[in-house]
Amino acid sequence: MAGQNCLVTNDWICGEYLRSRSQELTDATVQHIWITAVSVAIGVAVAFPLALLARRSRRFAGPVLGLTTVLYTVPSLAMFSLLLPLFGLSAALVVTGLVLYSLTILVRNILAGLEAVPLEAKEAARGMGYGPARLLWEVELPLALPALMAGIRIATVSTVALTTIGSIVGRGGLGNLIDDALPSFFKAQVLAASVLCVLLAVVADLLLLGVQRLLTPWTRISRTRDAVDTAGAAKAV
Amino acid sequence: MGVLGEAWTWLTTGANWSGESGVAHRLGEHLYVSGVALALSCVIALPIALFLGHIGKGGALAVNISNVGRAVPVFAVLALFMVSPLRNSGYVPTIIALVLFAVPPLLTNAHVGMTEVDRSVTEAARGMGMSGGQLFVRVELPLAYPMIMTGLRSAAVQVVATATIAAMVGQGGLGRIITAGFNTYNTPQVVAGALLVAVLALLVETVLVALDRMLSPLRRRRTA
Numbered sequence: 001m002a003g004q005n006c007l008v009t010n011d012w013i014c015g016e017y018l019r020s021r022s023q024e025l026t027d028a029t030v031q032h033i034w035i036t037a038v039s040v041a042i043g044v045a046v047a048f049p050l051a052l053l054a055r056r057s058r059r060f061a062g063p064v065l066g067l068t069t070v071l072y073t074v075p076s077l078a079m080f081s082l083l084l085p086l087f088g089l090s091a092a093l094v095v096t097g098l099v100l101y102s103l104t105i106l107v108r109n110i111l112a113g114l115e116a117v118p119l120e121a122k123e124a125a126r127g128m129g130y131g132p133a134r135l136l137w138e139v140e141l142p143l144a145l146p147a148l149m150a151g152i153r154i155a156t157v158s159t160v161a162l163t164t165i166g167s168i169v170g171r172g173g174l175g176n177l178i179d180d181a182l183p184s185f186f187k188a189q190v191l192a193a194s195v196l197c198v199l200l201a202v203v204a205d206l207l208l209l210g211v212q213r214l215l216t217p218w219t220r221i222s223r224t225r226d227a228v229d230t231a232g233a234a235k236a237v
Numbered sequence: 238m239g240v241l242g243e244a245w246t247w248l249t250t251g252a253n254w255s256g257e258s259g260v261a262h263r264l265g266e267h268l269y270v271s272g273v274a275l276a277l278s279c280v281i282a283l284p285i286a287l288f289l290g291h292i293g294k295g296g297a298l299a300v301n302i303s304n305v306g307r308a309v310p311v312f313a314v315l316a317l318f319m320v321s322p323l324r325n326s327g328y329v330p331t332i333i334a335l336v337l338f339a340v341p342p343l344l345t346n347a348h349v350g351m352t353e354v355d356r357s358v359t360e361a362a363r364g365m366g367m368s369g370g371q372l373f374v375r376v377e378l379p380l381a382y383p384m385i386m387t388g389l390r391s392a393a394v395q396v397v398a399t400a401t402i403a404a405m406v407g408q409g410g411l412g413r414i415i416t417a418g419f420n421t422y423n424t425p426q427v428v429a430g431a432l433l434v435a436v437l438a439l440l441v442e443t444v445l446v447a448l449d450r451m452l453s454p455l456r457r458r459r460t461a
Contacts, residue, residue, distance in 0.1 A: 075398035078431035085240040161310040178316045185320045194313035201308035
């Protein structure tokens with residue numbers, strides 16, 4: 001009796017809802033993961049050259065850091081709406097907004113990681129005849145990896161949460177389910193989508209932590225990882 | 238350029254500023270809700286953070302709270318409130334959600350600021366015969382001040398930005414101008430609303446930077 005009726009009585013927890021709408025939940029979760037992953041990947045691809053540029057000279061560092069910080073203060077609903085004339089109602093709109101937000105966290109973490117590489121290590125590599133590219137790829141990058149991964153983790157977790165706002169243009173993954181359930185006060189759907197969203201963030205964070213451990217086996221021996229969190233606070237979602 | 242021009246026209250049309258859903262009323266709602274939430278968050282977070290920092294405990298708690306805050310979407314929290322009986326209590330759902338999201342940055346920053354006060358300085362102060370209370374007010378608080386203000390700034394900007402989301406669940410604030418524009422396919426209005434919110438967030442940031450400089454204990458000492 002309870003199985004069928006929880007949809008009628010609008011319970012918070014409803015097994016029947018999870019069973020009958022599992023396809024819808026899966027689709028939304030897949031869209032959510034897809035949008036988050038693409039955003040973070042593009043974010044890293046854009047943030048890396050920006051961080052290298054900022055490191056090259058003070059002249060670039062000011063504008064790069066300033067601009068990415070200003071972008072971060074733009075409220076998410078406003079950001080998605082401001083991009084609307086450029087992209088229309090598309091997933092590209094949501095992804096672009098999320099990429100812009102992730103830049104603040106990523107650029108600062110990559111920069112901090114690269115600047116923390118010991119001078120002796122760089123000089124030793126140069127003495128061994130390493131060129132700039134090989135120095136970056138084989139010495140600086142591996143040493144900056146913990147800071148880089150810390151940045152990616154923070155960016156991913158806040159992007160998972162921010163993606164929900166994409167529901168304003170119908171591309172918000174699990175946010176869409178929340179948005180759809182609001183007018184009818186459909187409690188089970190709101191709760192299920194919210195919980196899935198938080199779970200997604202936690203799982204993504206743990207996965208990235210695992211990747212970080214695999215990529216930096218040497219840090220486990222010497223010292224614990226220190227996360228560089230220069231962005232300060234989580235982005236308002 | 239066309240849309241931006243139309244958005245400007247929307248903004249400069251007097252009729253869009255008056256009435257229940259006009260800019261002036263929405264701005265008032267936005268500032269009221271943000272202000273109350275920020276004040277409440279300070280009242281909750283600062284005493285806890287400063288006390289824990291003073292006695293030198295609870296660091297892990299502050300960091301964990303901050304990390305949890307990152308993973309929870311405001312939209313989901315607001316939506317949960319709006320399908321619960323709380324939906325009939327006016328601004329309460331928005332304010333609670335905003336407080337939940339403003340407390341972590343305030344708590345973490347104030348706590349970090351307190352624990353980063355140089356050990357040798359506090360020991361010197363104790364050596365000079367300062368009591369715990371004197372140490373707190375005259376040494377720890379002024380030295381932790383920059384971090385506390387950084388926390389306050391990120392909390393304030395976050396609250397103003399997040400208050401926009403309240404519109405997505407039908408609560409008041411500037412976000413309503415954006416969502417109303419979406420629902421009527423009025424792109425100029427959407428862009429105008431977004432511009433208003435973005436400008437407000439940057440304005441709050443600027444005001445707080447100025448306030449920070451004015452209130453800085455180190456500056457006061459120099460002028461006195």
